Amino acid sequence: MATTTAGPATTAAFITPPALLKHWQGHRRLTRRMIEAFPDDKLFTFSVGGMRPFGELAMEMVGMAEPTVRGVITEKWDQYSAAKATTKAELLRQWDESTKQIDQFFPQIPAEHFKDTVTAFGQYTMPVNELLLYIIDNEIHHRGQGYVYLRALGIEPPPFYVRD
Amino acid sequence: MATTTAGPATTAAFITPPALLKHWQGHRRLTRRMIEAFPDDKLFTFSVGGMRPFGELAMEMVGMAEPTVRGVITEKWDQYSAAKATTKAELLRQWDESTKQIDQFFPQIPAEHFKDTVTAFGQYTMPVNELLLYIIDNEIHHRGQGYVYLRALGIEPPPFYVRD
Numbered sequence: 001m002a003t004t005t006a007g008p009a010t011t012a013a014f015i016t017p018p019a020l021l022k023h024w025q026g027h028r029r030l031t032r033r034m035i036e037a038f039p040d041d042k043l044f045t046f047s048v049g050g051m052r053p054f055g056e057l058a059m060e061m062v063g064m065a066e067p068t069v070r071g072v073i074t075e076k077w078d079q080y081s082a083a084k085a086t087t088k089a090e091l092l093r094q095w096d097e098s099t100k101q102i103d104q105f106f107p108q109i110p111a112e113h114f115k116d117t118v119t120a121f122g123q124y125t126m127p128v129n130e131l132l133l134y135i136i137d138n139e140i141h142h143r144g145q146g147y148v149y150l151r152a153l154g155i156e157p158p159p160f161y162v163r164d
Numbered sequence: 165m166a167t168t169t170a171g172p173a174t175t176a177a178f179i180t181p182p183a184l185l186k187h188w189q190g191h192r193r194l195t196r197r198m199i200e201a202f203p204d205d206k207l208f209t210f211s212v213g214g215m216r217p218f219g220e221l222a223m224e225m226v227g228m229a230e231p232t233v234r235g236v237i238t239e240k241w242d243q244y245s246a247a248k249a250t251t252k253a254e255l256l257r258q259w260d261e262s263t264k265q266i267d268q269f270f271p272q273i274p275a276e277h278f279k280d281t282v283t284a285f286g287q288y289t290m291p292v293n294e295l296l297l298y299i300i301d302n303e304i305h306h307r308g309q310g311y312v313y314l315r316a317l318g319i320e321p322p323p324f325y326v327r328d
Contacts, residue, residue, distance in 0.1 A: 012275030013177035014184040015293045019279075023297060048212055049315030111176030115183075129179045133187060134325075137304050141324060144308025151213030160305060161298075 017114065021106045024136050025099065026163030031061065031139055032095055033158040034146050040088050048152050057142040058091055059083040064135050066098040068120055069105045072113070072128055080121040181278065185270045188300050189263065190327030195225065195303055196259055197322040198310050204252050212316050221306040222255055223247040228299050230262040232284055233269045236277070236292055244285040 015023070035043070035058050044055035062083035071077045085091040114129040124131065150157045179187070199207070199222050208219035216224075226247035235241045249255035278293040288295065314321045 012180060012278075014181045014278050015178050015297070016176060017178045019293070020178040023294070027301070048312050049317075051312060051315055114176075114178050129183070130187070133179070137191070138324070140301050140304040141308040141311075144305040145312050147305075148212050148215060148309050148312040151215050153213075160302070 017109065017111060018107070020132070021103070024132075025103070027136060027139060027143075028065075028095075028099055028102075030158060030160070030163055031058070031143050032092065032099075034058075034143055034150070035088065035091060035095065037150055037155060037157060038088070038146075039153070039155075042149075042153060043088050043091070044086065046149055046153060048148055051145065054142075054146040054149055055085070055088075055091060056082075057146065058095070059085060061135075061139050061142065062091075062094050062098055064138065066101045066105070068131060068135055069102050069109070071120055072118065072131070073105055073108045075118075077119070077121050080123075181273065181275060182271070184296070185267070188296075189267070191300060191303060191307075192229075192259075192263055192266075194322060194324070194327055195222070195307050196256065196263075198222075198307055198314070199252065199255060199259065201314055201319060201322060202252070202310075203317070203319075206313075206317060207252050207255070208250065210313055210317060212313055215309065218306075218310040218313055219249070219252075219255060220246075221310065222259070223249060225299075225303050225306065226255075226258050226262055228302065230265045230269070232295060232299055233266050233273070235284055236282065236295070237269055237272045239282075241283070241285050244287075 034054070038046075038054055042053075044053050047053045059082045062085075063081055067078065067080070083091070083094050085094055109128070114132075115127055117125060117127050118131065119125045120131055124134075126134070147157045147160075198218070202210075202218055206217075208217050211217045223246045226249075227245055231242065231244070247255070247258050249258055273292070278296075279291055281289060281291050282295065283289045284295055288298075290298070311321045311324075
């Protein structure tokens, strides 16, 4: 993946694994606040332009995040499936459970494994770091979509830059 | 920033600088396709929920991306200012110019500098890697917003996972 073939640049860190985990969990705290910001009766029903409601997008995130980290360390992959929740409280409970498991599993990934290519969920073949970035990027992407839904509902979304 | 204080994990790479640049430029290709996907007469005018039109969001991205990478290597920071374009063609021209300059400047950042704390644009103080991730994340966030605008206009957005 690196564009150089030798020398320090190929082994130096843009970011270390612990710092990346911290960065991701910051994003997850913001996404959790987004789930909370939706009115209960809109979370699984409201959308714009025929897209999926935010609750459905969040269930996709839950179905991808912890199962990917677990798959990377166990090398056992189930078929991908979205989480199933029908209330905000249940979705938040699953979100928080994922958060704990990610904190437990992520540090178990050996540092040298992030550049290795794996096949996630039996179908997505790419390096471990690209796979994890894809999941984080997908969360940011769909959360950005959720910001529009909240604005369209007349609700001020939580600030993008607050991650604590 | 790392959550461990010693040992290999603090110096190992989740991702190397060249791989991160490649990842970012993949995102930038997708964002460029998003700009192209907007009809000329909607790019700077259409939005949902009172938010900024996509052209304005893209001008923010142009104002942040290359100036940040340049500031990191020169340690000279101007005040932040958004790009100024009034047509899609002009915006794309500025986008492509930024892309070339990022490819030129990013590899000049010394590998050991990514963890150092800087103050960007005279006001944003954080480690270089967090600063660059913030800019990439902000691009993904606002692009996700743009996906809703396109759908609301009845236009199919480019696929999220295609980055070539």
